[in-house]
Amino acid sequence: MNVLVVGGAGYIGSHTAKQLSRAGHTVTVLDNLSTGHEWAVKWGLLERVDLANQQQIERVLEAHNIEAVIHFAGSAYVGESMQKPAHYFNNNVTNSLNLLEAMHITGVRNIVFSSSCTTYGIPTQVPIAEDAPQNPISPYGESKFMVEKMLHWFHECHGIKWVALRYFNASGADPEGEIGEQHDPETHLIPLVIGAALGKRPPIQVFGTDYPTPNGTAIRDYIHVNDLASVHIKALEYLFNDGTPAAFNLGTGMGHSVLEVIKMVEKVSGKKVPHVLSNRRAGDPAILISNPNAAKTSLQWKPIFASLEIIVKTALEREYQSQESVLVN
Template structure:
């Protein structure tokens, strides 16, 4: 049986990027089952896919889920992702992100699942010496979180050498935005990302945004990042599964737009969406913040047939509409 004919197991599918990917898979006609602990995920974000509540380290549960639902492919999002916390509680990240992935992969292999799309991160490259960042840039993580992603990439590579497993590690740049119909989006409760924080500052009148440094060697003095719409990111996962089903070899792929946007660019776009300026203060630079990082996306186009369809305007407009709706609902 072609692996596209079976079900996709999505770990962490009740989370932000996971839920958008589940939706894209369903729209592509794929059967999906979600495994999520709901520690950070939201049950309602899964919408119409079956949800199994549990842990990726529970091999019996993973095996039973694969067998019951006829799983043939895996998309693996489930991981802790707070950089600061990873430096304070490293064992939490080694156990869940690294050892947990080994448990998950072993259970999947035992169930005949050999195609894996892994949620990696551009943070595996640390502070890049050259922009745009290509896939052969040095792997030099600067946090336990980033190291956990780099480790899993290597683990998947070696599984590919010792078994029939093949994988695509997608190195995300800065995922942002919400669904265009406003049905699902990012929970800003725990987010430390710029766009949700800018939304908080403009929608909640009791706070201001901190801009960490305005004296960098960039056109406007603020840091530059590559923001990618979550809908584009979800599409990259669907195309990665198609690539593996067609016999594609294990690889790592940068997923970004190739366009760098500064902090002030984001604030201007947010002000345009909200019809009012974002209140902010200049704060000292943060240690470890790269001056600029953005992707060279041509390998994704060549390998997966994927390229970003949306830019900063769509990202900020959908994010603003989503967060405004949540504030109005009292969430």
């Protein structure tokens, strides 16, 4: 299949491009490289295009005979979205609208979209299933929720079929070490903890030690980026087998606290992680854990790299490999 990976120069998109290519699909990456990296585009041609330019999107869809789109592109910092809501609605909503309209005009009928657990806001119960209320508490979460609604209407009105994947915490790196997570600024816990352990980043601030959790620190559901990548291929198969458009949660269904992550990085790296205990941050829920059963059943998918140890090991190995390549070059 000819697949357009929109945002394929980014963290999750590049890992998915690798798996798509390994599975025999032809990958084209559409990316403006605003937060992605040219070096991460190794499994397909890069079309350096901004989603703001609908005509260019149409050109790319036609030039590469695209049959399906996987849409990772967007701005992805919850905190930044509170400072710059217009940017988030523009880049995540308006630009996704351009993509959907370009698909409609060029007759591309299938899309898999990166949504987020932030669409649930503060959950009323955990684990969170897909039918839980969606009450986002940030422009970022709201922007993802709005795109989910647009997908619904583009299906109703134009027959575009969709799957929205609501990721919990993407983490880890390509076990072969070719690509990994490199956000700037980095806000995700595992790379920050690894950076602190290696002395490349400041001590970790542990926000909140009085949550109603066994050790008082917040609990999140970490899913390995390769498991995320594989589910996108399953989602494409689901759409091409006439699966009904739907949203699926993507997590492991297991939660790990901040202190557990710190301990795991210490175990795997053999180094102490300097950390400072601080007060809670506004808007951080105590526990976010997915109920991934719908994805497992409907998409016939199951996580393979589900343990926190594997997640940390792959992230750390990739970090060591990047250090080596800096030294060699």
